[in-house]
Amino acid sequence: MNDGGTSAEAGAAPRAASRRPLIAGNWKMNAGGQDACPLSAAVAKATRELTRAEVVVAPPFTAIAAVAHELAEAKSEVGIAAQNMSAEVSGAFTGEVSSGMLKDAGATWVILGHSERRQLFAETDESVARKVASAMAAELRPIVCVGETLEQREAGETLAVVERQVRAVLDELAKQPGFGVIAYEPVWAIGTGKVARAEDAQEVHAFIRGLLAKASEDLAGVTRILYGGSVKADNAEALLAQDDIDGALVGGASLDAAGFAKIVDAAHRLAERAEQG
Numbered sequence: 298m299n300d301g302g303t304s305a306e307a308g309a310a311p312r313a314a315s316r317r318p319l320i321a322g323n324w325k326m327n328a329g330g331q332d333a334c335p336l337s338a339a340v341a342k343a344t345r346e347l348t349r350a351e352v353v354v355a356p357p358f359t360a361i362a363a364v365a366h367e368l369a370e371a372k373s374e375v376g377i378a379a380q381n382m383s384a385e386v387s388g389a390f391t392g393e394v395s396s397g398m399l400k401d402a403g404a405t406w407v408i409l410g411h412s413e414r415r416q417l418f419a420e421t422d423e424s425v426a427r428k429v430a431s432a433m434a435a436e437l438r439p440i441v442c443v444g445e446t447l448e449q450r451e452a453g454e455t456l457a458v459v460e461r462q463v464r465a466v467l468d469e470l471a472k473q474p475g476f477g478v479i480a481y482e483p484v485w486a487i488g489t490g491k492v493a494r495a496e497d498a499q500e501v502h503a504f505i506r507g508l509l510a511k512a513s514e515d516l517a518g519v520t521r522i523l524y525g526g527s528v529k530a531d532n533a534e535a536l537l538a539q540d541d542i543d544g545a546l547v548g549g550a551s552l553d554a555a556g557f558a559k560i561v562d563a564a565h566r567l568a569e570r571a572e573q574g
C-alpha cells in the first residue's frame with residue numbers, strides 16, 4: 298500500500314500464543330426481535346467444536362438479555378457484545394444505555410467507535426476515548442474500531458488517520474494489556490463487498506501493532522487486532538493467515554450462522570495449524 302509516512306515501526310511483536318483468534322459478529326440494526334434467539338442458538342451450535350477461536354455476537358440492545366439467556370441455556374462459550382454504550386454511568390441521559398445496564402443484560406464486550414457511529418452519529422476520537430475508559434472501568438471489554446474513509450485512503454492519509462484514532466485510546470488500553478481489542482475496518486470496505494487485499498490489511502495491522510509497542514511491548518504482544526470490512530467465508534482464510542490479523546469483525550455475513558461458522562472454522566483451523574508448528 299502506498300500511503301503517507303508516519304513514524305511507528307511495523308510488526309513490532311511476533312504473533313503471540315496469547316492472541317487466540319477472535320471472530321465477532323456485529324448484527325448492526327438487524328435480528329433484534331424474535332430472530333435473535335434462533336440466530337444465536339444456531340451460531341452456538343455451529344461453532345461449538347471450533348474451540349481454538351473465540352466467538353462473540355453483537356445483537357442490538359433489545360436482544361442482549363434474550364440472547365444471553367439463550368446462550369446460557371445452551372451452555373455456550375459464545376460471548377456477547379453491545380454495539381455502543383454511553384460514557385456516563387447513570388442519570389438524565391434519555392435514550393442512552395450504560396455499561397452497568399449492558400453487564401446486567403449479559404454483555405461482556407462492547408463495540409466502540411464503529412465508523413457508522415463516527416460518521417452517522419458524530420462520535421469523535423474524544424468521545425470514543427471516554428467510552429473506552431468507561432467500559433474498562435466497568436470491566437466491559439472494548440472492541441475499538443478504527444479505519445479510514447475512501448477519500449482519506451486516496452489522499453494517502455490511511456496511516457495518519459489510523460494513528461490518530463489509535464493514539465486516542467492507547468493510554469486506556471495500556472492500563473490493562475489484552476483486555477481491549479482493536480478492529481481495523483477500512484470504511485470503504487464495510488458492506489460494499491470490497492475487501493482489502495490481505496497484504497494491505499496486514500500492513501495497517503502491523504502499523505497498529507507498532508503504535509501499541511510504543512506504549513508497551515506487552516500491550517503490542519497481547520492485543521488482538523481484528524480486520525473488518527466485507528469478511529466472508531471465501532476471503533476469511535487469506536486475511537486471518539496474516540501475522541498481525543488476529544480475527545475478524547463481521548457484519549453482513551454474521552447474520553447467517555452457517556456462513557459465519559465457516560469464518561470461525563477458518564480461524565480455528567489456522568490456529569490449530571500454528572500450534573502444530
Ligand SMILES: O=C[C@H](O)COP(=O)(O)O
Pocket residue numbers: 323411482486487488489490525526527528546547548549550
Ligand atoms: O462491524 C462490522 C463491519 O462494519 C463490517 O461489516 P460488513 O462485514 O457487512 O462489511
